[in-house]
Amino acid sequence: MVKISFRTDRCKGCGLCVTACPKKLLAMDSEKINAQGHHPATITDASACVGCASCALICPDCVITIIKE
Template identity: 45%
Template sequence: MDQEECKGCGLCVASCPAKVLEIDQGKLNSKGFHPSSYKGQGCLGCGNCFYTCPEPGAVTVYLKGYVPEEVK
């Protein structure tokens, strides 16, 4: 989740069958929105969050087992 691109609409949270996303009420991004965040484990990789998000670039779904270099 790119929290700076997120507008906190909650569509990704509602569409997640694994319930691993939440709106972070304790954080505001630079645009003044409470962004969604990933709870850390349990993602199914279904892509529902990606397809329902209206903000281009806010959500990236990786293949299971893939960890990008910038996250390591």
């Protein structure tokens, strides 16, 4: 099982992770605003994540951590 977690307080809302996800699972959370004033990245369907880490690889701010259990 893949566990993906976001350090949302560090997210600058650039959206690069959304473009990198091959399964189009990521989105910017328009319901939330973090301390920096950005809509942080979130995953729409965590169960479909394959843990390829493309999002984490392109994230400039090390927001995403991926663990395979």
